[in-house]
Amino acid sequence: MVKGDNINDIIDHKLFSEDDIHEMCVRLGKQLTEDYAGKKPLVVGALKGAIYFLTDLTRQMDVAHQLDFLDVSSYGDGFESTGKIKVVTDLAADVKDRDVLIIEDIVDTGLTLKFMKDLIKGRGAKSVKCCAMLNKEARRNVDVDIDYYGSKVGNEFVVGYGLDFLNMYRNLPYVGVLKPEVIQKYVNK
Ligand SMILES: O=P(O)(O)OC[C@H]1O[C@H](OP(=O)(O)OP(=O)(O)O)[C@H](O)[C@@H]1O
Numbered sequence: 001m002v003k004g005d006n007i008n009d010i011i012d013h014k015l016f017s018e019d020d021i022h023e024m025c026v027r028l029g030k031q032l033t034e035d036y037a038g039k040k041p042l043v044v045g046a047l048k049g050a051i052y053f054l055t056d057l058t059r060q061m062d063v064a065h066q067l068d069f070l071d072v073s074s075y076g077d078g079f080e081s082t083g084k085i086k087v088v089t090d091l092a093a094d095v096k097d098r099d100v101l102i103i104e105d106i107v108d109t110g111l112t113l114k115f116m117k118d119l120i121k122g123r124g125a126k127s128v129k130c131c132a133m134l135n136k137e138a139r140r141n142v143d144v145d146i147d148y149y150g151s152k153v154g155n156e157f158v159v160g161y162g163l164d165f166l167n168m169y170r171n172l173p174y175v176g177v178l179k180p181e182v183i184q185k186y187v188n189k
């Protein structure tokens with residue numbers, strides 16, 4: 001839990017409990033097991049936010065797969081995508097002719113996912129799909145497929161289960177909505 005902060009000053013309300021997220025992982029894991037049977041996919045975790053969801057989801061996938069990570073960042077410490085995506089840490093694996101499954105915590109504007117899909121397709125992958133814990137459609141401004149997702153969310157800034165604010169609160173064992181005044185305080189700084 002958060003140390004040194006009263007979490008009730010930060011979180012307006014909870015959206016998804018640990019059980020809710022486990023249910024998402026079981027449901028998605030079953031579907032992915034079916035869809036990727038025998039394909040030995042390369043599962044790519046989108047650092048940093050996806051790590052919590054990735055570990056729970058992949059343990060529900062009864063299919064042989066390899067694991068890699070890609071860190072592309074566009075939000076810095078804010079609430080708005082800068083729109084300028086950069087590769088912070090690249091993949092280790094060669095994706096040529098591989099079935100690649102990108103794991104994300106959230107797809108918001110879609111810019112990060114589109115960048116990752118285009119990058120991996122451009123390197124000759126056989127297929128590139130995405131499984132996201134959350135799908136936030138309100139601010140989507142690029143055309144990108146979210147092939148699998150746990151749940152849709154409204155246009156609210158969420159933290160927890162990997163999702164951060166100022167690189168904090170990722171470790172909350174649930175997904176909650178940030179209090180508007182927390183955002184306001186930061187924006188007015
Ligand atoms: O659809 P978009 O508007 O691009 O937003 C979604 C992306 O933004 C966040 O990552 P961020 O760049 O904050 O890095 P992080 O995963 O390290 O928190 C989130 O984890 C997604 O990767």
Ligand SMILES: [Mg+2]
Pocket residue numbers: 046047048049050105
């Ligand atoms: Mg991210």
